[in-house]
Amino acid sequence: QTQLVQSGAEVQKTGSSVKVSCTASGSNFTYHYLHWVRQAPGQALEWMGWFSPFNGNSNFAQSFQGRVTITRDRSMNTTYMELKSLRSEDTAMYYCASSIVAAGPFDFWGQGTLVTVSS
């Protein structure tokens, strides 16, 4: 069974970057897509992008194009999401989630990482 464990809470300044990690345990993670989803306080879930385990490709929601990158350290079973040029509206809980195919469903979820952006 796959478990996803994320890095701890972050406080960042506007204009800076944040990098959140998601480490998987479970033998089948190697072939799972890894998605990032965020949720601003009191708001809905927002899908950000996915990372393919097969060719290292990524695909992102238009609203995040050019500002987010997803990378993987295969040896450590860890996937990273970096969000640049932070603004106050990026304050949110960030979740990683896995799926067998890019279309989902998102069957396993991390516990979430709270990112707070302040000036």
Next chain:
Amino acid sequence: QSALTQPASVSGSPGQSITISCTGTNSDVGGYNSVSWYQQLPGKAPRVIIYEVNNRPSGVSSRFSGSKSDNTASLTISRLQIEDEADYYCASYTKRSTSVFGTGTKVTVL
């Protein structure tokens, strides 16, 4: 990509049935059977309760069921129970090989 449209809130009494709608376009909900539903309890990560329109993962109550017609998917909760109080989100694959979530529905058990 705009969020899929869900009602902000739905309520019902214990034992009743409720239905939550999720409206998109033919570029997402209407174009794919990759529609899923998630339950989110306060302070918790979401969990999938329906996938591929009408399939339940192992361990999910049979009181949850899904359907789809044209650009609208629906989640029905039968025999409503207190523990069903939560936020519910739909999600769909899109023609750009991305995913999109719904606006979310708060379910209240009266």
